[in-house]
Amino acid sequence: MSKNKTKLMLGLPYYFWSAAFVILPLFMVVYYGITDKNGALTFNNIASIAKPEHIKSLWLAIELSIVSTVICFLMAYPLAMILVKYGKGRSSVLVMLFILPMWMNFLLRTMAWQTLLENNGVINAILKFLRLPLIHIINTPGAIVFGMVYNFLPFMVLPLYNSLAKIDENVINAARDLGANNVQTFFKITLPLTIPGIMSGITMVFVPALTTFVISNLLGGAKILLIGNVIEQEFSQTNNWHLGSGLSLVLMIFIVISMIISAIFDKDGEGSLL
């Protein structure tokens, strides 16, 4: 019994750390969000989400993050299937594809897309050479979606990879033996078995995409404001922490919903990132 107690004591630094720097800070956001500068209770901060410029940036953020989540899913699923098929037990391809690029600063990588996507940038030069139609997406919502997909694709691939790798090959073989063709096997067996990974991937992409302010700032030409940009400005320029916290609380509703969804579908943490 006492042996168990010593073990539980080992967690003390962590209990303290989580309380002080994870839980308490979140309550601070709530506190600031529901009070005004004099400390009086108010719901004006939260209600200000209904202001036209705020609600517009929230809708745009929701729209763009849904689009990029869908694109990430469509790109990631075949990729994860290929990776599982090719290199069972070899994670080096995954490291090469997704961990290694992280060693080039993420702001620089996103900025580099600016150079590549520019109207007279590298990609258009190539397209011109191939006599294909040119793209004009820089400083448009399209470029922001592009940046989101680039930055968050790994968050979709990794959970899908993990849940695909767990599928027992015999289940697939059984479906084949019973006369299912490739398409049927995929929709009746593979896809349903990877739902935990899919849900986890969706939340892992949707939340950072919904809340980003960096990607929209770098690729949207600083003219397109997402809800993340509005909040960031309240903190770093306007210094209205109460309004910023109130808007963050609105954002947290979406985050909490995602957390609940991933908790429901991902009971034993099998779809998690690591």
Next chain:
Amino acid sequence: MTGKILRKIYIALIVIFMYAPIVTLVVLSFNSSKSRAKWGGFTFKWYINLFDNASIMAALRNTLLIALLSAIISTVIGTAACLAINAMKKKGRTIWMGITNIPMLNAEIVTGISLMLIFIILGVKFGFMTILVAHITFNIPYVILSVMPRMKTLNPSTYEAALDLGASNSYAFFKVVLPDIMPGVISGFLMAFTMSIDDFVITHFTKGAGVDTLSTKIYSEVRKGIKPEIYALSTIIFITILVLLFLVNRTPKKVDEAKTV
């Protein structure tokens, strides 16, 4: 057969997608024109100027120091926490794993402003320490989530056998438990180090005036134009890691199958 070729093409396209910006940055580091938009000829001058640029060097030092310290501290706290969480009953374990997941699932901007607010309330001076605390906070979950799966596969009898044979608690831990969970601990440490180096958003909200990491320095320069020395530095860092990774993969692996990617 065509399936195999299609698969290869698909992987190749994803590789191009992931690496196009990196290649761009490497090319820019050799571009003698300061503009990102045009090629002014090949040069090494940014690599030479780099080491005379005090502010970039200071930012590099902060970045590496914070990454190293936060990775070490979060690995120690996180591994100890795993031992504790593993010894809990089911209910306690669910609660603490849930808390562990908060910084992972929460939006970075919310984590950033929540830490900023707590530092304001506590009256702490913003600077190196506040960044370090913030980085430890978001790094601990990465350590726990990579050590925990290893911990679960441990056979508790080996630890108890060590105790029965007269080992002290700590001796049994270092001789029996730690070697078994080591792959998880190492990958947790590396993950934490990488996350710290790459972080911008949380650092942005928890840094004080005058203290910069590479990320925040880059962000502040975006509008007025990034100094090409930064491209040179990033290229050096990237190539270093690439070479290290290559060397590690070539040496025969003793500890394989670390579940982490």
